[in-house]
Amino acid sequence: SRSIDLAVIPGDGIGQEVVAEGLKVLSAVLPQDVKLETKDYDFGARRYHATGETLTEADLDALKQHDAILLGAIGDPSVPSGVLERGFLLKLRFAFDHHVNLRPSKLLPGVATPLAGQPEIDFVVVREGTEGPYTGNGGTIRKGTEHEVATEVSVNTAFGVERVVRDAFARAQARPRKKLTLVHKNNVLTFAGHLWTNTFSKVAAEYPDVTTDYIHVDAATIYLVTDPGRFDVIVTDNLFGDIITDLAAAVSGGIGVAASGNINPSRDFPSMFEPVHGSAPDIAGQGKADPTATVLSVALLLRHLGHDAEAARIEDAVSADLAERGGLPARSTSQIGDALAARVAG
Amino acid sequence: SRSIDLAVIPGDGIGQEVVAEGLKVLSAVLPQDVKLETKDYDFGARRYHATGETLTEADLDALKQHDAILLGAIGDPSVPSGVLERGFLLKLRFAFDHHVNLRPSKLLPGVATPLAGQPEIDFVVVREGTEGPYTGNGGTIRKGTEHEVATEVSVNTAFGVERVVRDAFARAQARPRKKLTLVHKNNVLTFAGHLWTNTFSKVAAEYPDVTTDYIHVDAATIYLVTDPGRFDVIVTDNLFGDIITDLAAAVSGGIGVAASGNINPSRDFPSMFEPVHGSAPDIAGQGKADPTATVLSVALLLRHLGHDAEAARIEDAVSADLAERGGLPARSTSQIGDALAARVAG
Numbered sequence: 001s002r003s004i005d006l007a008v009i010p011g012d013g014i015g016q017e018v019v020a021e022g023l024k025v026l027s028a029v030l031p032q033d034v035k036l037e038t039k040d041y042d043f044g045a046r047r048y049h050a051t052g053e054t055l056t057e058a059d060l061d062a063l064k065q066h067d068a069i070l071l072g073a074i075g076d077p078s079v080p081s082g083v084l085e086r087g088f089l090l091k092l093r094f095a096f097d098h099h100v101n102l103r104p105s106k107l108l109p110g111v112a113t114p115l116a117g118q119p120e121i122d123f124v125v126v127r128e129g130t131e132g133p134y135t136g137n138g139g140t141i142r143k144g145t146e147h148e149v150a151t152e153v154s155v156n157t158a159f160g161v162e163r164v165v166r167d168a169f170a171r172a173q174a175r176p177r178k179k180l181t182l183v184h185k186n187n188v189l190t191f192a193g194h195l196w197t198n199t200f201s202k203v204a205a206e207y208p209d210v211t212t213d214y215i216h217v218d219a220a221t222i223y224l225v226t227d228p229g230r231f232d233v234i235v236t237d238n239l240f241g242d243i244i245t246d247l248a249a250a251v252s253g254g255i256g257v258a259a260s261g262n263i264n265p266s267r268d269f270p271s272m273f274e275p276v277h278g279s280a281p282d283i284a285g286q287g288k289a290d291p292t293a294t295v296l297s298v299a300l301l302l303r304h305l306g307h308d309a310e311a312a313r314i315e316d317a318v319s320a321d322l323a324e325r326g327g328l329p330a331r332s333t334s335q336i337g338d339a340l341a342a343r344v345a346g
Numbered sequence: 347s348r349s350i351d352l353a354v355i356p357g358d359g360i361g362q363e364v365v366a367e368g369l370k371v372l373s374a375v376l377p378q379d380v381k382l383e384t385k386d387y388d389f390g391a392r393r394y395h396a397t398g399e400t401l402t403e404a405d406l407d408a409l410k411q412h413d414a415i416l417l418g419a420i421g422d423p424s425v426p427s428g429v430l431e432r433g434f435l436l437k438l439r440f441a442f443d444h445h446v447n448l449r450p451s452k453l454l455p456g457v458a459t460p461l462a463g464q465p466e467i468d469f470v471v472v473r474e475g476t477e478g479p480y481t482g483n484g485g486t487i488r489k490g491t492e493h494e495v496a497t498e499v500s501v502n503t504a505f506g507v508e509r510v511v512r513d514a515f516a517r518a519q520a521r522p523r524k525k526l527t528l529v530h531k532n533n534v535l536t537f538a539g540h541l542w543t544n545t546f547s548k549v550a551a552e553y554p555d556v557t558t559d560y561i562h563v564d565a566a567t568i569y570l571v572t573d574p575g576r577f578d579v580i581v582t583d584n585l586f587g588d589i590i591t592d593l594a595a596a597v598s599g600g601i602g603v604a605a606s607g608n609i610n611p612s613r614d615f616p617s618m619f620e621p622v623h624g625s626a627p628d629i630a631g632q633g634k635a636d637p638t639a640t641v642l643s644v645a646l647l648l649r650h651l652g653h654d655a656e657a658a659r660i661e662d663a664v665s666a667d668l669a670e671r672g673g674l675p676a677r678s679t680s681q682i683g684d685a686l687a688a689r690v691a692g
């Protein structure tokens with residue numbers, strides 16, 4: 001489409017700073033004839049403190065009108081743990097049915113990794129986004145007493161598992177190596193494990209050209225540090241995906257360069273793109289935050305909206321920039337954004 | 347006590363080989379006047395195929411008579427996933443109330459780590475062993491249909507959380523750095539998270555000399571590869587503990603040297619000690635398996651039974667052996683066992 005109507009949620013901490021650079025690069029990459037409209041939303045800690053609201057029905061109605069959402073980061077130590085996570089981030093993922101949580105991990109030349117050697121890393125995690133232990137099912141009895149019992153219920157449906165497994169197979173098929181790994185813990189979580197494993201085998205039969213394997217989540221963390229090159233596409237549950245994508249980000253250059261998309265492939269609702277990192281209040285307002293993860297999230301956003309050439313231009317600019325950055329003194333948030341904007345415009 | 351009555355479960359795959367070396371070192375380290383009695387049990391894949399049994403009430407009664415249990419490894423590809431895990435390993439942990447799952451991680455000199463540099467790593471994970479998502483609560487409806495729903499219920503009780511948190515505080519207090527980190531996901535799993543976080547704060551008040559902090563499990567995987575030296579003692583939930591201890595083993599020398607104890611501190615039931623690795627059927631019977639993890643598990647067993655001097659002798663022997671092993675050609679399972687036995691005897 002020749003116009004992009006974007007909801008922008010800068011959020012808390014470094015969110016503001018990195019989103020500004022993401023938009024700078026987005027404006028620079030778009031051809032003249034693609035009209036970019038953006039609207040800012042003030043979700044996050046400030047609004048919560050001022051009004052007690054995290055995300056209302058009216059907010060959802062407003063967000064729904066946009067083509068996509070760009071988010072910086074949400075979260076602040078002044079807000080009790082869980083309030084913004086459950087009340088905003090997860091509420092939005094669930095309300096807009098963002099069932100494909102897409103998290104690519106690629107170790108780019110010039111980027112430092114905590115791993116010895118310089119292993120080749122280039123895989124994508126497809127994390128389920130609307131089920132598993134994230135549903136908020138569960139509860140507490142006898143709270144605060146010595147007889148308290150708290151439960152958390154992981155909910156897994158054939159519908160929910162199958163659609164994300166299908167999405168992952170399609171992504172694996174479109175990549176050169178065509179390999180898909182299911183990560184779960186089916187030897188202990190046997191109810192959910194059976195559903196995931198069976199669904200995976202069933203869909204695999206429709207993709208004979210995709211190589212498949214299965215790894216327990218605990219073993220997956222070992223491979224991520226000893227042999228990350230073995231992975232091409234991974235599909236996994238919401239919680240396992242949360243855990244292994246932070247590790248994946250760490251080994252492939254850190255959360256400063258890790259992008260993610262909360263995608264609803266049906267496009268009934270706008271998808272949301274955000275860096276994997278949080279609001280990092282300790283370095284907020286100092287111009288120190290690396291906007292690269294946000295810029296790469298903008299690339300995911302563009303690809304989702306069908307602007308593949310522009311997405312590739314951004315990714316190439318980031319690669320070139322990182323390859324050169326090595327020996328240079330550290331740059332500020334906006335210096336990095338300027339450098340990337342200049343590259344994609346050129 | 348001046349005698350040790352040990353149940354020995356060699357199990358499957360390399361279990362047989364590594365347990366033999368563990369017992370060799372145990373015999374060598376014990377003073378003449380400590381009588382060692384062992385009884386072998388044939389649990390695992392062979393028995394399951396022959397009889398359909400994994401662990402009967404009679405088995406539990408027999409095991410209960412011993413002072414402790416030494417396990418090699420259980421599991422074989424010929425047995426459907428989950429059968430031996432739920433039917434033997436977890437059944438035993440639950441039956442004997444092994445609520446402290448103790449997993450030390452120490453990067454010893456001469457040991458290769460996948461991490462760049464040679465970071466200092468010396469921490470212990472206290473993993474809860476009898477609750478969380480491991481309880482087997484949950485179920486499936488409409489199995490095999492497109493309307494299947496599978497649930498897994500994480501059960502967390504004040505009783506269960508408090509006892510393991512107390513155990514971890516006591517262990518932290520006994521270590522030079524006196525630092526304890528709670529790992530959970532309390533911003534998403536708010537019911538269980540609240541119970542864990544509140545219990546942790548409450549018990550912390552009784553240990554003013556122990557420094558505490560809290561980290562989300564996803565962030566913990568990042569620190570484990572970028573700054574593992576920040577950890578001293580970690581206390582965590584059963585599933586998070588499963589995941590992060592495999593990662594911890596990987597960064598501190600691999601599962602070839604990772605020991606564990608399934609401990610019931612009350613001693614109402616025997617505790618069980620086992621290497622973190624599995625039965626590794628691909629290398630079984632070839633004399634290639636590294637018995638070091640089993641030998642270190644024997645050290646944990648001795649310490650649990652009050653033989654601290656002997657435990658320390660084994661740990662010192664392992665350190666010395668690993669420090670020397672570097673340039674040498676690979677040794678067989680029994681060569682390593684012989685070398686360690688010679689050191690502890692000397």
Ligand SMILES: CC(C)[C@H](C(=O)O)[C@@H](O)C(=O)O
Pocket residue numbers: 085086089090242276533534564
């Ligand atoms: C902040 C939190 C709710 C979130 C999650 O657990 O999904 C974050 O860790 C992430 O990975 O996007």
Ligand SMILES: CC(C)[C@H](C(=O)O)[C@@H](O)C(=O)O
Pocket residue numbers: 187188218431432435436588622
């Ligand atoms: C084999 C399996 C049941 C077990 C677990 O998940 O606890 C193993 O991974 C472990 O860590 O001891």
